[in-house]
Amino acid sequence: MERKQDRAPIPADWTYASAPESREIVELRERYGHFVGGEWLEPQETYATIDPASEEPLAEVGEATEAEVQLAVEAAREAFANGWSALPGSERAKYLFRIARILQERSREFAVLESLNGGKPIRESRDVDLPLAAAHFFYYAGWADKLEYAFPNRKPKPLGVAGQVIPWNFPLLMLAWKIAPALAAGNTVVLKPAETTPLSALHFCDVLRQAELPPGVVNIVTGDGRTGAAIVKSDVEKVAFTGSTEVGKAIQRELAGTGKKLTLELGGKAANVIFDDAALDQAVEGIVNGIYFNQGHVCCAGSRLLVQESVYEDVIDKLKRRLTTLRVGDPLDKNTDVGAINSRQQLEKIQELVASGEEEGASIYQPPCRLPEKGYWFVPTVFTDVAQSYRIAQEEIFGPVLSVLTFRTPDEAVEKANNTPYGLSAGVWTEKGSRILSMTQRLRAGVIWANTYNRFDPSSPFGGYKESGFGREGGLHGLEPYLDFE
Ligand code: NAD
Numbered sequence: 001m002e003r004k005q006d007r008a009p010i011p012a013d014w015t016y017a018s019a020p021e022s023r024e025i026v027e028l029r030e031r032y033g034h035f036v037g038g039e040w041l042e043p044q045e046t047y048a049t050i051d052p053a054s055e056e057p058l059a060e061v062g063e064a065t066e067a068e069v070q071l072a073v074e075a076a077r078e079a080f081a082n083g084w085s086a087l088p089g090s091e092r093a094k095y096l097f098r099i100a101r102i103l104q105e106r107s108r109e110f111a112v113l114e115s116l117n118g119g120k121p122i123r124e125s126r127d128v129d130l131p132l133a134a135a136h137f138f139y140y141a142g143w144a145d146k147l148e149y150a151f152p153n154r155k156p157k158p159l160g161v162a163g164q165v166i167p168w169n170f171p172l173l174m175l176a177w178k179i180a181p182a183l184a185a186g187n188t189v190v191l192k193p194a195e196t197t198p199l200s201a202l203h204f205c206d207v208l209r210q211a212e213l214p215p216g217v218v219n220i221v222t223g224d225g226r227t228g229a230a231i232v233k234s235d236v237e238k239v240a241f242t243g244s245t246e247v248g249k250a251i252q253r254e255l256a257g258t259g260k261k262l263t264l265e266l267g268g269k270a271a272n273v274i275f276d277d278a279a280l281d282q283a284v285e286g287i288v289n290g291i292y293f294n295q296g297h298v299c300c301a302g303s304r305l306l307v308q309e310s311v312y313e314d315v316i317d318k319l320k321r322r323l324t325t326l327r328v329g330d331p332l333d334k335n336t337d338v339g340a341i342n343s344r345q346q347l348e349k350i351q352e353l354v355a356s357g358e359e360e361g362a363s364i365y366q367p368p369c370r371l372p373e374k375g376y377w378f379v380p381t382v383f384t385d386v387a388q389s390y391r392i393a394q395e396e397i398f399g400p401v402l403s404v405l406t407f408r409t410p411d412e413a414v415e416k417a418n419n420t421p422y423g424l425s426a427g428v429w430t431e432k433g434s435r436i437l438s439m440t441q442r443l444r445a446g447v448i449w450a451n452t453y454n455r456f457d458p459s460s461p462f463g464g465y466k467e468s469g470f471g472r473e474g475g476l477h478g479l480e481p482y483l484d485f486e
């Protein structure tokens with residue numbers, strides 16, 4: 001009999017064909033102003049925001065001065081006083097539900113924009129950032145008319161104007177984390193996206209227009225740290241900040257004694273703890289997802305791997321093999337696992353810390369990998385032979401760089417995991433439920449994942465201890481910082 005497969009062509013090359021998402025789906029303006037009182041305010045100063053994967057400019061955006069921030073705060077105050085705060089919760093909910101639905105409808109467009117301006121793989125912006133941002137608005141829409149039940153006998157009242165400053169790692173998702181609970185609680189906001197990733201927040205103003213949100217309820221101003229500092233100093237009732245611990249501390253000093261409410265979501269240096277009874281292949285997937293997700297630009301990234309000595313070699317072998325299969329490159333390619341580093345500045349910070357790891361004596365592993373010529377890139381990296389005192393074990397790298405440490409006993413794992421100024425998140429991998437429970441009791445971290453990593457849900461509070469900040473976002477806890485009680 002004739003054997004058909006003999007004549008089937010044998011591929012000479014098993015690399016993927018590229019599968020680029022269409023860039024055309026997003027229509028950008030050449031120039032954006034500040035979104036104040038429902039209108040575009042012509043900015044006094046501007047700068048170009050770029051695509052970090054190509055270094056091509058995408059649009060001109062404003063650099064808000066103190067006076068422009070002042071206008072935004074006034075618009076927010078007016079909207080608060082002229083109806084928004086007095087609106088029944090069920091009416092506020094309608095706007096939030098609308099925003100959530102429009103985000104879902106336009107999710108492909110926003111996912112492309114998020115990858116263009118931030119460098120993250122389209123697979124992640126499509127499957128994580130956008131669905132979660134919409135889910136956050138849906139979730140808080142559901143609370144808007146139930147505040148008295150959420151806080152029984154406490155007579156919750158909105159605060160007024162919230163000033164919100166967000167980072168560049170999850171631009172639209174962080175916007176959702178900030179705006180949804182603030183509006184559900186009856187506040188109005190002035191929000192500043194990070195200087196490297198302003199476009200999704202500016203594009204979001206069109207969603208607000210579509211949802212017919214009353215003018216001034218949400219105001220967006222763009223600019224760098226000076227604009228952020230102007231918001232913090234301005235006449236707002238509440239400041240919500242996500243970003244570096246250094247800036248978080250400065251904000252806390254600035255606000256001390258002013259009576260303004262403050263929540264800080266800062267950095268992390270999370271331990272991802274692998275016990276010898278864990279399902280190792282799954283754990284390796286969790287390690288990869290823990291540190292290489294979003295190029296490691298994740299405050300809760302599992303950047304310190306703690307492996308029990310008896311399985312150390314197995315885990316490292318599997319991990320290195322897995323790293324050779326990660327695809328680094330074009331963020332808009334649907335096959336890409338690791339995209340571009342967000343900015344030149346962040347790339348330099350990663351390079352500096354990686355150089356320090358090599359100097360201090362750690363062993364570096366990087367899989368063979370061809371990087372694009374233009375843009376900002378960093379090969380997924382693993383450091384072994386790491387001492388707890390090394391900078392790569394202590395400092396947040398905020399890049400695709402994993403530091404591996406080992407332990408023998410659960411006590412030692414806890415000791416090492418907690419040996420950090422941070423306390424945002426941790427991971428535990430083990431077959432034993434009792435061990436999961438005892439570890440979660442002893443690890444000093446706001447979020448602990450068991451046999452998984454980097455999972456988020458709007459109903460689950462997120463936030464840290466120690467230098468990772470204070471206050472929680474998500475869940476019922478996330479409403480409280482936006483309310484006053486009698
Ligand atoms: P950053 O803290 O400087 O910036 C975060 C946001 O704060 C941006 O919108 C920025 O414009 C604004 N900002 C800066 N200075 C300010 C000030 N004095 N007052 C008010 N707002 C100000 O962070 P970065 O410089 O972009 O990144 C540095 C490091 O911070 C990273 O390497 C990482 O370790 C950490 N980081 C953490 C997170 C997080 O999600 N927790 C996010 C971004 C960065």
Ligand code: MN
Binds near residue numbers: 225244247
């Ligand atoms: Mn900074």
